Amino acid sequence: MTRSCCGGCAGGGGNFGIATALEYRLHPVGPTVLGGPIFWRLEDAPQVLRFLRDFAPEAPEELGITMAMMLAPPAPFLPPAQVGRPVLGLVLAWAGDLDQGEQATAPLRGLGSPIAELVRPVPYVALQSALDGGAPHGRHYYWKSHRLAGLPDQAIEVLVDRVASITSPFSQISGWAMGGVVSRVDPEATAVGEREIGFDLSLAAAWPPADPDPGRHLVWVREGWEALRPHSVGVYVNFLSDEGTAGVQAAYGKRLARLIALKDRYDPDNVFRLNANIPPSQRPDR
Secondary structure, eight states: OOHHHHHHHTTSOSOSOOOOOOOOOOOOOOSEEEEEEEEEEGGGHHHHHHHHHHHGGGSOTTEEEEEEEEEOOOOTTSOGGGTTSEEEEEEEEEOSOHHHHHHHHHHHHTSSOOSEEOOEEEEHHHHHTTTGGGSOTTSEEEEEEEEESSOOHHHHHHHHHHHHTOSOTTOEEEEEEEOGGGGGSOTTTSTTOOOOSEEEEEEEEEEOTTOSOTHHHHHHHHHHHHHHGGGEEEOOGGGOOSOHHHHHHHHHGGGHHHHHHHHHHHOTTOOOOSSSOOOOTTOOOO
């Protein structure tokens, strides 16, 4: 595989070939890290999210922050009276000195009136797998996503409204604070393109196969996605759903022309098309 095709595969979504071997560069982590979730009632969400939009871009690079807005599950660490009610959760992961992590995460742990705070020293492998059960096989899923450069008040209002009107106890809004080393990669170095400091947000509906009215879950996602669109600066290609060519354009931006040229060279028949497809310029039927 040539260098140009490798550049397309680095973020090109499997449009150009099959990787037969991968080489990973590992970095030491743990074995113990500082991490875990913090949960707040929905009424605290605007305060927490406004704080987060200012805190995350300046946070130390050792700190990872994942956001989840959902109906509180029947977890033993949550107040029984809160189960089934909307909550905001932040899952923290500090991969550095534990004492420094205590100081770095203190502003988040002391924010508002948390209903649960489980940020503790834990094995890295335990924290890494803590959310594995959130999307079990067998349910139906539908999602749409945006990349936001920040969390303006209007976007926060949309997020709070969406979780307050959620249509399934299995649905949620997920978010990831982006920055650090990721944001310093040259946009032209890979097909992924711009890696602005900001937030990736995903509205994901989930429901059991026997649900008599699945359409309401799709509407919940689409309405929220449309309401957030004025604040969007793009989308991460792995989070694309049914946006079609418009989604591909949003994901790759000005790099799309270069990727189409690669497609013309390496896959003019569009054999690799069961993905967020970058079609060749001739757009073959097959």
